[in-house]
Amino acid sequence: QLMPGGVSELKPSAGSEATPPTEISQDALEQVVVKLIAGSEGTTVKFNGVDLAKFDDLRERFTAIGQVRAAAPVIIDPMPSIAAAEVIRAYDWARRAGLTRVYLATRPQG
DSSP states (O other): OOOTTTTTSOOOOTTOSSSOOOOOOGGGGSOEEEEEEEETTEEEEEETTEEOSSTTHHHHHHHHHHHHOTTOOEEEEEOTTSOHHHHHHHHHHHHHTTOSOEEEOOOOOO
16 A cells, blocks of 8 residues: 555654644544654554654554544554553543544563
8 A cells, every 4th residue: 555655654744844734534443553662762553554753652643533533533552662651641642632542552472
C-alpha cells in the first residue's frame, strides 16, 4: 500500500516541520495503536505507526480523538522495558480525554 519514493510520507501541517497534524480523521479511528518504545532519549511514542515528537504529544492526540469518537478502541502497547509509570500515564491520559475503550496489549511470558 506504500507508494514509491516519498509520496507516501505524511506531510506536516502548515507551520510545523516536526510534528504530524493533530487533526484526527474518522479513518484513523477504527482502532488506535499506541506503541511505547524505550530509547536512549527516554520513552518515545508511535501513534498508529507515526512517531510523535515527544511523549507529552500523546495527551493532545487522545484529547483530539475523545472529541471526535470517544468509543474508538485504543490499544497501548508498551515494550517490556517501559516503566509501569509511563504506561499508567498514557492510560490515564486516554481515560481523562473521555476515551471509553482503552486496552493494554499483553505479551506471552517467555
